[in-house]
Amino acid sequence: MNKAIYRILDANLDRAREGLRIIEEWCRLGLNHKALAEECKQIRQELAQWHSWELRQARDTPGDVGTELSHPQEEARESIEQLLQANLCRSQEALRVLEEYSKLYDPEMASACKQIRYRVYTIESTLFNSYRHQLLHSAPLYLVTSPEPEILKIVEAALKGGLNLVQYRDKDGKDSDRLEMADKLCQLCHHYNALFIVNDRVDIALAVDADGVHLGQNDAPVAFAREILGMQKIVGRSTTNKQELNKAISEKADYVGVGPFFETPTKPGKAALTQEYVDYVKAKCSVPWFAIGGIDLDNLNGILTTGAQRVSVVRAIMQAEQPTQVTRQFLSQLVRR
Ligand SMILES: Cc1ncc(COP(=O)(O)OP(=O)(O)O)c(N)n1
Numbered sequence: 001m002n003k004a005i006y007r008i009l010d011a012n013l014d015r016a017r018e019g020l021r022i023i024e025e026w027c028r029l030g031l032n033h034k035a036l037a038e039e040c041k042q043i044r045q046e047l048a049q050w051h052s053w054e055l056r057q058a059r060d061t062p063g064d065v066g067t068e069l070s071h072p073q074e075e076a077r078e079s080i081e082q083l084l085q086a087n088l089c090r091s092q093e094a095l096r097v098l099e100e101y102s103k104l105y106d107p108e109m110a111s112a113c114k115q116i117r118y119r120v121y122t123i124e125s126t127l128f129n130s131y132r133h134q135l136l137h138s139a140p141l142y143l144v145t146s147p148e149p150e151i152l153k154i155v156e157a158a159l160k161g162g163l164n165l166v167q168y169r170d171k172d173g174k175d176s177d178r179l180e181m182a183d184k185l186c187q188l189c190h191h192y193n194a195l196f197i198v199n200d201r202v203d204i205a206l207a208v209d210a211d212g213v214h215l216g217q218n219d220a221p222v223a224f225a226r227e228i229l230g231m232q233k234i235v236g237r238s239t240t241n242k243q244e245l246n247k248a249i250s251e252k253a254d255y256v257g258v259g260p261f262f263e264t265p266t267k268p269g270k271a272a273l274t275q276e277y278v279d280y281v282k283a284k285c286s287v288p289w290f291a292i293g294g295i296d297l298d299n300l301n302g303i304l305t306t307g308a309q310r311v312s313v314v315r316a317i318m319q320a321e322q323p324t325q326v327t328r329q330f331l332s333q334l335v336r337r
């Protein structure tokens with residue numbers, strides 16, 4: 001057998017396991033996801049069984065011309081998501097190499113590596129689903145943007161204050177500008193490990209690889225968004241009454257907006273909801289719900305006494321003189337509850 005084949009198998013068995021070990025740590029300690037952590041560990045053990053003595057013996061690290069080759073992107077990672085993605089990719093690529101080269105060594109190993117590669121794809125989709133959903137469930141404050149000239153600075157200031165959920169809303173812009181801004185905001189949010197959602201536009205959410213889309217009653221159906229964006233992405237729905245809430249839950253929206261709590265110039269012409277509806281939401285809503293409409297630091301306490309635990313705001317942050325401070329104040333009142 002050509003020694004180079006042994007070296008390739010040896011190196012890629014290590015590479016696949018190392019990538020998985022990094023994923024396993026996050027599943028265990030970052031997500032507290034026992035089943036995913038166990039699956040990573042199980043796969044690592046199965047791969048170790050293929051790592052025979054003859055393969056290990058073929059190792060020749062000083063003679064490996066590739067040990068010093070690295071891409072600048074490997075030196076720095078922008079976010080946990082990017083780090084996880086890079087290591088999943090590393091494992092998947094290594095498994096593909098193992099699958100191909102072990103056809104020349106042991107066809108049983110080739111078929112085992114193929115099965116394992118599919119299992120790593122399943123880990124990937126479960127992981128990102130859990131990661132996004134965990135962030136969504138842990139977010140008490142949701143910033144919906146307005147098209148201010150300094151939008152990027154304001155959003156970044158709020159992210160610095162601890163915000164981790166942002167919706168890009170611009171009802172009047174040109175599509176080319178919207179796309180450019182959505183892309184910038186998406187990157188900014190991901191840099192701060194925050195979720196980025198696009199208002200109304202499933203196509204823009206898809207184009208910039210946003211974490212999801214927010215749809216109102218006159219926007220596309222939830223199922224349509226899922227078909228376009230895939231099951232891993234977040235789909236939110238606005239609701240103002242019981243019927244809309246029941247429908248949003250039966251459509252399996254991931255979260256709902258509940259509003260307007262107060263009439264607001266940001267969305268003129270929409271009458272405030274009733275306390276009866278808020279009581280219904282409290283009793284029946286099985287997904288995270290965000291109170292929205294006219295909410296600011298002055299009335300936040302009153303909102304929280306109606307039973308809301310999460311709020312969504314536009315002006316309170318987008319027009320604040322100190323968005324970082326205001327965000328911190330919102331968060332400190334919200335998490336105290
Ligand atoms: C969190 C949240 N809740 C409600 C809305 C309103 O959505 P919609 O009714 O589609 O109105 P527009 O925002 O599109 O004008 C929202 N955007 N976010």
Ligand SMILES: Cc1nc(C(=O)O)sc1CCOP(=O)(O)O
Pocket residue numbers: 144238239257258259260261264265266267270292293294295312313314315316
């Ligand atoms: C975008 C939006 N949707 C609402 C709803 O009730 O569905 S209220 C609203 C605007 C909220 O803006 P502000 O925080 O400036 O009052």
Ligand SMILES: [Mg+2]
Pocket residue numbers: 199200214215216217219
């Ligand atoms: Mg809408």
